[in-house]
Amino acid sequence: MDGRRARRVLGFASNAGPDDIRRAFRAHAQVAHPDHGGTADTFAEVVTAFETLKPAPVRMRVLPTLVAARPRVDVYDSPLRPAPRRDFGDVLRAATARLR
Numbered sequence: 001m002d003g004r005r006a007r008r009v010l011g012f013a014s015n016a017g018p019d020d021i022r023r024a025f026r027a028h029a030q031v032a033h034p035d036h037g038g039t040a041d042t043f044a045e046v047v048t049a050f051e052t053l054k055p056a057p058v059r060m061r062v063l064p065t066l067v068a069a070r071p072r073v074d075v076y077d078s079p080l081r082p083a084p085r086r087d088f089g090d091v092l093r094a095a096t097a098r099l100r
Contacts (some may be wrong), residue, residue: 021053
């Protein structure tokens with residue numbers, strides 16, 4: 001389906017914005033839906049028209065300076081969790097400290 005036909009199906013002008021497209025789709029989908037007295041073919045045509053014209057999702061771009069400025073949070077930064085033991089000597093010292 002091309003853009004002109006999709007606009008005709010949804011019934012709005014060529015200079016409509018994304019909100020106008022969504023509003024027109026919702027209005028036509030309610031009327032054309034089979035549960036509300038429409039037919040499956042009509043509803044499929046409305047959905048196809050909307051998919052043809054719906055705006056692309058907006059992707060946020062993260063600036064590298066913001067990523068570099070963000071503090072690195074480690075799992076072990078929590079005061080409730082002890083720091084990890086790196087080697088067997090640390091484990092052995094902790095175990096013998098408990099026995100004393």
